[in-house]
Amino acid sequence: MSSKGLFADIPVDVGVVYEGERIRSQQMFVELGGPNEERKFELVQARKPEEIEDGKFIIIGPDIKDMKEGGHYPLGILVEVAGKEVERDLESVIERRIHQYSNYIQGFMHLNQRYDIWFRLSKDSFKKGFNSFKFVGKVLQKLYKAELPIIEKIQVTFITDPEKIKDWYNKALEIYEARDARARKLKEADVKEFYGCVLCQSFAPTHVCVITPERVSLCGSINWFDARAAARVDPKGPNFMIPKGELLDPERGEYSGADEAVQKKSLGGVKKIFLHSMFGHPHTSCGCFESIAFYIPEVDGVGIVDRHYKGNAVNGLPFSAMANETGGGKQVEGFVGIAIEYMRSPSFFKADGGWNRVVWLPSTVKERVKTAIPPELKDKVATEKEVQNIQDLKTFLKLKAHPVVSRWPPEEAVAKVPTAEAAVTPEAMQPTVATSTITLPIGGGGGMGGYRLTLKNVKIVAKKLILKKAK
Ligand code: SF4
Numbered sequence: 001m002s003s004k005g006l007f008a009d010i011p012v013d014v015g016v017v018y019e020g021e022r023i024r025s026q027q028m029f030v031e032l033g034g035p036n037e038e039r040k041f042e043l044v045q046a047r048k049p050e051e052i053e054d055g056k057f058i059i060i061g062p063d064i065k066d067m068k069e070g071g072h073y074p075l076g077i078l079v080e081v082a083g084k085e086v087e088r089d090l091e092s093v094i095e096r097r098i099h100q101y102s103n104y105i106q107g108f109m110h111l112n113q114r115y116d117i118w119f120r121l122s123k124d125s126f127k128k129g130f131n132s133f134k135f136v137g138k139v140l141q142k143l144y145k146a147e148l149p150i151i152e153k154i155q156v157t158f159i160t161d162p163e164k165i166k167d168w169y170n171k172a173l174e175i176y177e178a179r180d181a182r183a184r185k186l187k188e189a190d191v192k193e194f195y196g197c198v199l200c201q202s203f204a205p206t207h208v209c210v211i212t213p214e215r216v217s218l219c220g221s222i223n224w225f226d227a228r229a230a231a232r233v234d235p236k237g238p239n240f241m242i243p244k245g246e247l248l249d250p251e252r253g254e255y256s257g258a259d260e261a262v263q264k265k266s267l268g269g270v271k272k273i274f275l276h277s278m279f280g281h282p283h284t285s286c287g288c289f290e291s292i293a294f295y296i297p298e299v300d301g302v303g304i305v306d307r308h309y310k311g312n313a314v315n316g317l318p319f320s321a322m323a324n325e326t327g328g329g330k331q332v333e334g335f336v337g338i339a340i341e342y343m344r345s346p347s348f349f350k351a352d353g354g355w356n357r358v359v360w361l362p363s364t365v366k367e368r369v370k371t372a373i374p375p376e377l378k379d380k381v382a383t384e385k386e387v388q389n390i391q392d393l394k395t396f397l398k399l400k401a402h403p404v405v406s407r408w409p410p411e412e413a414v415a416k417v418p419t420a421e422a423a424v425t426p427e428a429m430q431p432t433v434a435t436s437t438i439t440l441p442i443g444g445g446g447g448m449g450g451y452r453l454t455l456k457n458v459k460i461v462a463k464k465l466i467l468k469k470a471k
Contacts, residue, residue, distance in 0.1 A: 029070075064131050094151070289338060343369045
């Protein structure tokens with residue numbers, strides 16, 4: 001796939017090789033959506049063929065060439081599709097492909113999903129002539145038709161006008177909520193199979209999303225119905241069916257079928273996963289998660305921070321620092337990327353205590369999920385408005401008699417280390433050395449031959465370190 005063939009009329013190269021390309025602020029011509037913009041969205045809607053015009057682009061508001069270098073702008077993308085087999089169930093999955101296809105464009109970066117999108121265009125690509133949304137629209141149209149032949153007609157609208165985006169933004173939020181609400185009625189026990197997604201493996205090679213009726217994907221944009229529809233119409237695509245297999249651990253949510261699927265799709269990188277625990281073998285995290293659940297050993301509780309939260313969470317770390325540690329396809333005990341919607345699941349971290357273990361949330365998230373918080377806990381879960389550090393959190397939890405307080409040892413020994421139930425393994429408490437490169441001479445001694453072993457981007461966990469002078 002390159003600009004020489006299908007994309008000859010696009011001024012920059014287009015291909016999978018650009019997926020995963022990052023554009024830093026110094027390299028960027030313009031930013032669209034992202035944390036500096038309140039309103040942004042991407043939305044796919046299924047239409048009747050007569051309702052749309054194939055190949056049409058509509059740009060409402062300034063086009064890229066009218067934007068100031070270094071500026072940021074709101075952006076709404078509405079993709080309308082039609083075809084005999086195009087149905088509403090496919091909207092979310094077609095929508096998620098915007099992430100994949102737009103990242104094929106050289107010098108064009110897309111992050112996140114739904115109401116959270118974040119694009120950057122590089123100065124180099126702008127200089128090459130990529131100065132209009134019509135090029136983005138053309139790439140999307142060509143790729144959708146090439147890769148999802150069920151799409152017979154496609155029309156794309158870009159909205160950058162700060163006033164005109166408002167109506168569509170609100171409408172998009174209602175549509176996302178309706179999709180989520182439909183999936184809430186189904187339970188894991190009601191279905192014979194789960195679904196997986198590996199779309200994010202270009203960024204996180206060992207990441208496999210396991211999507212069940214009680215665990216929406218961690219990007220929050222693909223629920224069980226969406227993934228099922230996608231696996232049916234595009235069996236060679238990133239979504240696939242996972243036979244449930246045997247329920248090995250009802251509390252933690254371990255299924256033999258899910259274990260086999262993640263082993264296979266991560267090429268052995270991940271052996272097993274617990275769908276409903278953040279300890280032991282938690283779900284992997286890519287980088288698209290809407291929020292991070294993080295263990296707070298000092299209070300033996302769980303905090304949650306979303307990517308919109310500015311400043312430090314109660315543990316003193318900003319979202320970005322925790323995201324670096326959590327993402328990339330790793331299984332990190334005590335740190336898991338989750339969708340906001342997962343907090344509404346009846347199985348939400350049920351092995352760890354569920355809502356009884358949650359001690360801190362940003363106030364905006366608390367407001368969004370307020371109907372999911374058990375009434376007796378509503379005043380016991382702190383936000384940044386009540387508490388900004390661990391010491392104050394301890395005082396708050398004691399004052400409110402939060403259920404985690406009953407887990408604490410006597411005052412002087414409060415949670416210096418996680419409790420046994422927290423299931424943080426002894427190995428996880430061993431010294432860890434994070435390093436980018438270590439070079440070790442092996443054999444030969446004194447530079448007289450032998451081998452040199454180079455380890456790159458490693459983490460070393462050692463029970464004992466023995467340093468001896470070589471003879
Ligand atoms: S977060 Fe999961 S479901 Fe969402 S696109 Fe990535 S792999 Fe797919």
